Amino acid sequence: MSTDPIPKKDRLEWWAHMAAHEIAPTSLSSEHADDFYGRVHSIDLSRVRVGEFTMSPLAGRRTPTHIRQHDPEGYQLFLVHDNPVRLRQQRNDSLLQAGDMSLFDTSSPYTTEFLDVGGLTRLTILFLPRDALPLPRSQVERLLAARLPARTGSGALLAHYLTGLREHAGDCHPADLPRLGSIGLDLAAAFVAGRLDADHRLPAESRHRTLVTHIDAFINHHLGDPELGPSSVAAHHHISVRTLHALFEQQPETVSATIRRRRLERCHSDLADPRLAEHPIGEIGIRWGFRNGAEFSRAFRAAYGISPREHRRQALNGHQDRD
Secondary structure, eight states: OBSTTSOGGGHHHHHHHHHHHHTOOOEEEOTTGGGOOEEEEEEEETTEEEEEEEEOOOEEEEOHHHHHHOOOOEEEEEEEOSSOEEEEETTEEEEEOTTEEEEEETTSOEEEEEOOSSSOEEEEEEEEEGGGSOSOHHHHGGGBTOOEEOSSHHHHHHHHHHHHHHHHGGGSOGGGHHHHHHHHHHHHHHHHHHHTTOGGGSOHHHHHHHHHHHHHHHHHHTTTOTTOSHHHHHHHTTOOHHHHHHHGGGSSSOHHHHHHHHHHHHHHHHHTOGGGTTSOHHHHHHHTTOSSHHHHHHHHHHHHSSOHHHHHHHHHHHHHHHO
8 A cells, every 4th residue: 555646745654553553543744744655565474464664754653542543552672774764662762773672561651752853764664462471561671662682692683584574475375474483483583582681581492493584584594605514404403413303303304405406496596597697617516515526417307307517508498589
């Protein structure tokens, strides 16, 4: 949804109505009321919902009257993408920069101010039913409107999830969406619990799923390391190799098979890229973690039935035919 088809003089009012439905009833004001712009993409993932909001700078205020009008009784965990945001709820008053997260409780009054430093404001909100977060509300309240940096650990994973979801959810089968919602809930719970030193309060199943997500991201980030394998993955995550294999029993592949397949997929893609046509084939294999060209060629032929050279020739010829 966007304000594009709405007359300019009515856009801020329209946005306020939309926000009351998508977020919660709130009074909005903006110095850009005469030329306000807003756009939202919303994704329903069963138990949770994700919305990406792009808008002109504005200020919002949720009062007890708004809460009596409608209260979703949930948390809003959001990620700031660009312009700074000032938040106030209960005892906290914070200024968030790009890459920071924060948390609201819809049952308590709050104020927001999206600072006007040029350009539009963009943020992504993960909407969580309060009972879906397996942590005591009295503890979670300590984090309301607090600045929660999200550049490392579970915060970085959650931020990557939120931004990636917007890009790829449209390609997912509807049956995959509840599963994606469960991943988001696990990541959010792990992030919040980590901030409260309350990881032990999370259900074992949730902790295991979050650990697998961490491991998955670690593997993707280190595919170019020829030493990447079950031992190094287990050591980095402070678990035994036996525990690592047990975690992957519920996955379609073993750890080693996962690493090998992803390396080959990266090589397969690079060999078909005209921009990399001058790069030696062996160099591409080594770039993605194969120890030498011969090892790479054997693995590639076993996976795809043709040599890396044949795949590159076919792919580049196909590009030339389309041009």
